[in-house]
Amino acid sequence: MKTSQAGKNFIQQFEGLRLEAYQCPAGKWTIGFGNTQIGDRLVEADDKITLSEADDLFEIALIPYERKVLQKVSTPLNQNQFDALVSHTYNTGGSDILFALINQGAKESEIRQWMETSHITGNGAVLNGLIRRRKAESELYFKAM
Numbered sequence: 001m002k003t004s005q006a007g008k009n010f011i012q013q014f015e016g017l018r019l020e021a022y023q024c025p026a027g028k029w030t031i032g033f034g035n036t037q038i039g040d041r042l043v044e045a046d047d048k049i050t051l052s053e054a055d056d057l058f059e060i061a062l063i064p065y066e067r068k069v070l071q072k073v074s075t076p077l078n079q080n081q082f083d084a085l086v087s088h089t090y091n092t093g094g095s096d097i098l099f100a101l102i103n104q105g106a107k108e109s110e111i112r113q114w115m116e117t118s119h120i121t122g123n124g125a126v127l128n129g130l131i132r133r134r135k136a137e138s139e140l141y142f143k144a145m
Contacts (some may be wrong), residue, residue: 001070003062007083009139011062013092014133017054021047025122033058036092065089084141091133092119110140112138 002075015034020041029043032054036043049057069077069085072094077085088098095118101111114130115138120130 001079001082002064003053003066003083003086003145004079007079007086008058008129009060010136010143012058013090013129014087014129014136017051019049019054021045021050025125025127027123035061038104062090063095065094068094072096072103074103075105080136080143081141084137087140088119088137089132091130099130108142112142115141 012033015049016033017033021029024034025035028036029037030036030046031043031049035054035057038047038049038057048092050128065086068089069082073085085098085102088095096120098111101114110111114132116131118134120126120134122130
């Protein structure tokens with residue numbers, strides 16, 4: 001399974017596009033669509049890229065997150081569920097608790113509650129952008145196909 005174009009657009013919308021390096025709320029140098037690496041090195045303060053390079057970095061960056069979701073989730077997923085989990089994993093690195101809830105067949109209310117209230121902080125502060133993203137990921141996960 002691969003992230004759909006709608007899923008890619010979803011992630012890019014929340015990540016935003018920056019062609020010059022910036023420090024994210026967690027203090028990491030970031031570029032493109034939320035990338036902290038360019039090839040095999042970390043992003044540095046003076047890095048600049050083109051739109052084409054940002055697109056390429058994003059496509060490459062998605063691969064390990066797609067793999068992680070496929071490895072960690074043992075229950076069948078529809079495309080919306082997969083896209084939502086890849087978005088969550090792209091942003092957070094993934095959550096064994098979330099994967100376990102899904103694999104154990106937890107109730108929708110329990111999964112929603114966890115998705116919408118976890119991983120909403122940066123440097124210890126609750127961030128409205130992360131609240132919106134977690135809510136949108138939850139909505140996408142439970143959206144009928």
